[in-house]
Amino acid sequence: MMDRDEIKQELGYDLGADIVVLHVTLHTVSDKPVQVSHDDFVLVSSKDGQRSEPYEPGQIAGADSLTVTPTGMRKGGRNPGFGGLTIGGMGGGMGTGKTTQTPDVKVQAQHDDTPNPLLAVLTEKILPEKEITDTISGLLYFQMVGKLKPKDLELHYKGPAGKMALRFKPQ
Numbered sequence: 001m002m003d004r005d006e007i008k009q010e011l012g013y014d015l016g017a018d019i020v021v022l023h024v025t026l027h028t029v030s031d032k033p034v035q036v037s038h039d040d041f042v043l044v045s046s047k048d049g050q051r052s053e054p055y056e057p058g059q060i061a062g063a064d065s066l067t068v069t070p071t072g073m074r075k076g077g078r079n080p081g082f083g084g085l086t087i088g089g090m091g092g093g094m095g096t097g098k099t100t101q102t103p104d105v106k107v108q109a110q111h112d113d114t115p116n117p118l119l120a121v122l123t124e125k126i127l128p129e130k131e132i133t134d135t136i137s138g139l140l141y142f143q144m145v146g147k148l149k150p151k152d153l154e155l156h157y158k159g160p161a162g163k164m165a166l167r168f169k170p171q
Contacts, residue, residue, distance in 0.1 A: 001020065001150050002022070004017070015060065020052075020142045023139055026136055028161070033132060034160055035131045035159070036129055036130060038054040039053065039054075040157055041157055043142040043144065046153070047149075054140045054141060054142055055141045057119055061118040070105055122139075125138060125139045126138050127140055
């Protein structure tokens with residue numbers, strides 16, 4: 001597991017406090033080839049139960065973004081809350097309900113045609129997804145929110161080679 005200074009030295013960029021970077025080295029213990037996929041890994045926090053699958057480089061430094069913002073309130077569905085009664089049953093129901101306010105949202109998609117140099121660096125250094133018969137190394141990028149220590153994290157692997165859980169020890 002790399003700390004923020006090591007990440008900045010390795011990548012040339014600070015990815016922020018919420019991105020955890022792991023340097024992973026894999027090797028097979030048999031003559032059979034093993035397919036490596038990022039989807040085989042999950043990082044779990046024993047402190048607060050967070051679970052994160054690896055981010056692809058485009059998710060961290062991609063050119064596309066989606067912004068969702070509230071634009072006001074509109075009348076919405078029914079909510080059987082205080083002062084309302086709802087009774088349901090086999091094929092029918094009766095009751096009163098009160099109308100609640102639900103937010104309108106504005107969704108805006110954007111695409112930036114300017115190449116992001118960080119994207120090229122992240123793509124170059126990520127753990128390759130391929131069939132291996134020997135040793136490979138690379139980085140995996142996870143998002144974990146909050147102050148977590150290495151001892152709070154566990155890397156889980158569940159793939160064609162079996163299952164594994166790796167707990168980090170403080171240095």
